[in-house]
Amino acid sequence: MRRIITMTVNNRPGVLNRITGLFTKRHYNIESITVGHTEIDGISRMTFVVNVDDERIAEQIIKQLNKQIDVLKVSDITDQAIVARELALVKVAAAPAIRQEIYTLIEPFRASIVDVSKDSLVIQVTGEPEKVEALIELLRPYGIKEVARTGTTAFTRGAQKAAPSQKTAFII
Amino acid sequence: MAKMKVEEQAKTKERMSGSLMLIEALKAENVEVIFGYPGGAVLPLYDELYKAGVFHVLTRHEQGAIHAAEGYARISGKPGVVIATSGPGATNIVTGLTDAMMDSLPLVVFTGQVATSVIGSDAFQEADVVGITMPITKHNYQVRDISELPKIIKEAFHIATTGRPGPVLIDIPKDVTTAEGEFDYDQDVHLPGYQPTTQPNHWQIRRLVEAVSQSKRPVILAGAGVLHANAADELRQYAEQQNIPVVHTLLGLGGFPADHPLFLGMAGMHGTYTANMALYECDLLINIGARFDDRVTGNLKYFAPKATVAHIDIDPAEIGKNVPTKIPIVSDAKAALQELIDQQGKPADTAAWLAQLDEWKRRFPLYYEPEEGTIKPQKLIEMIYELTGGEAIVTTDVGQHQMWAAQYYKFNRPNRWVTSGGLGTMGFGLPAAIGAQLADRSATVVSIVGDGGFQMTFQELSVIQELQLPIKVVIVNNQALGMVRQWQELFYDKRYSHSLIPNQPDFVKLAEAYGMPGLRAKTEAEAAEVLKQAFAIDGPVLLDFHVRADENVYPMVAPGKGLHEMVGVKACEELSQ
DSSP states (O other), X not given: OEEEEEEEEEOOTTHHHHHHHHHHHTTOEEEEEEEEEOSSTTEEEEEEEEEOSSHHHHHXXXXXXXXXXXXXXXXXXXXXXXXXXXXXEEEEEOOGGGHHHHHHHHGGGTOEEEEEOSSEEEEEEEEOHHHHHHHHHHHGGGOEEEEEEOOOEEEEOSSOXXXXXXXXXXXX | OHHHHHXXXXXXXXXXXXXXXXXXXXXXXXXXXXXXXXXGGGHHHHHHHHHHTOOEEEOSSHHHHHHHHHHHHHHHSSOEEEEEOSTHHHHTTHHHHHHHHHTTOOEEEEEEEOOGGGTTTTOTTOOOHHHHHGGGSSEEEEOOSGGGHHHHHHHHHHHHHSXXXXXXXXXXXXXXXXXXXXXXOOOOOOOTTOOOOOSOOXXXXXXXXXHHHHOSSEEEEEOHHHHHXXXXXXXXXXXXXXXXXXXXXXXXXXXXXXXSTTEEEEOSTTOOHHHHHHHHHOSEEEEESOOOOHHHHSSGGGXXXXXXXXXXXXXXXXXTTSSOOSEEEESOHHHHHHXXXXXXXXXXXXXXXXXXXXXXXXXXXXXXOOOTTSXXXXXXXXXXXXXXXXXXXXXXXXXXHHHHHHHHSOOOSSSOEEOOOSSOOTTOHHHHHHHHHHHSTTSOEEEEEEHHHHHHHGGGHHHHHHTTOOOEEEEEEOSBOHHHXXXXXXXXXXXXXXOBOOOOOOHHXXXXXXXXXXXXXXXXXXXXXXXXXXXXXXXXXXXXXXXXXXXXXXXXXXXXXXXXXXXXXXXXXXXXX
């Protein structure tokens, strides 16, 4: 099952290594990681998408992450109301003759053209991973030269139906 | 008094070198002994040590230093402190760090590092120590700037000794040790991401009390967490109050008196029949400070199949990791046990259960066949037990001798047992004995080792001789890597691939070469004689016992089997014949 785990961590050298090492050691496969600064100086936010066999492994991942001294807070937000986004850049082969066709195609996705050259276009799209996936599939017949995806970044919506799960929520 | 405080405060604001800061910090932490080995990257530090006159033990290998620090930590309850140089010095402590991590021993380890200006350039004696040790430390640091040093040292001691103890490493580049900065050690540790839960949740405790009152066949599985929390008295009080029998993990031995009627023995691969059957048949399993290691549980499919599982552990990640847990209690063992005692729930009705366990204990004791003209290793341990009145600190390596020591030396009180449990480190016992002896100078320390493991760290005899530590080194010499040989006999059709060492060196001469008496015995009568001689000597002695070489450790739960499928169990009726 696919889980989205977010955490805030101290922005120190080696922290990412500490965390990914933990995943490697325990054979947990990471689908994507995104990292960036938060509103607080010295604190970064990470979003992990992982595929695990069952609930127990997800729980163990969170507990192990919590044990890291540089990890301030961990939440599994999969089952909450969340905003999840990914950004992708897609370089597509596009002779001038078919550019118009591509414009029409990407328009419903609210994607934009961010670079044009003689025989290719670079399209930028943001949204949930499924949307990004769908657009890439649509563009594939035209000849995709390169794709760069950021992986999912996410957090919970301001309004939740249930209380969000907190650190060590499984235990206490 | 007040004047002293002002003076102290003034001192804490002084400007000084990184090396001196480290010495001052160690003094502030009341560090009595440092185990270490100098080298290029830590020369400024050693120069400062020289001037400060701090008690430093120069082991003959860094592995010896870190195992000694583990022995010291195990017995004293205080963090063991280690210094190693960069590169090879640091990589030599990797085994000890892993060992301490697995067995939750508090260590603060300082490694030298090449100067910040050349880090990453593959400089002479450079190794990425922080990268290497990340998965085998509770936490680690590299000091990039002198201004961070006091804070980092303070945090390291805090992290190593609180919550679930463990090793913390600080990598210090050479230029940081020579740089100058302000030494302010009078600061609070502020780690928002590290807040161990030490007090139990009342609701969960109540659930456990309720479960106990309804239980007919409860059992306590007590691990080293009881010892780390200094909770042996509480464990005994609780078990007696509720009439619940107790089994121990290998590392927990001594947490509950071995001669207590409620004690069932050690559980697991080489545990007693009664302890293992109790785990199999129980309806309520109360795990206190044990991590359900596979050597204790056997095949998880058959582990405590009829039981409701309660788990008290200071590390939340241990709860539910291996065994699904119904009643999770994140807490220090002492605090949880105290609350359980205070709540005085209705005791379980265990009369029938205890009668059954007593019957098993009587019918299926640990046994070995006595034999004339040779030394039975089990008998050897019994003799040591009797000679020391069960009061000695026993350290071991890993393997057959370790299991016999765990089975036949009865630990009636805490902190007498130092062994490498989780990692199973050959070569641990001898250096660990050095640390244990330094932690308790008046104790009789017996280091029981195999002929294989002894040869991995025997250079530390030099330290024992130099400091005249009255350690009795007992080599259980079966001219083999005994446990490997046993497994090959049982599971590899007696193909003894590289496990037999018929040509061992003359260990008695080796002892003499190191300047200590060496004694040898080949029969039980000789063994009794040399043991008596050895314990009469007020100094180090090495004893080489040529034991029955093909002896196996029984009973045994074969790998992949459940605890109820033990082999090598005999009823006492069969034994007397």
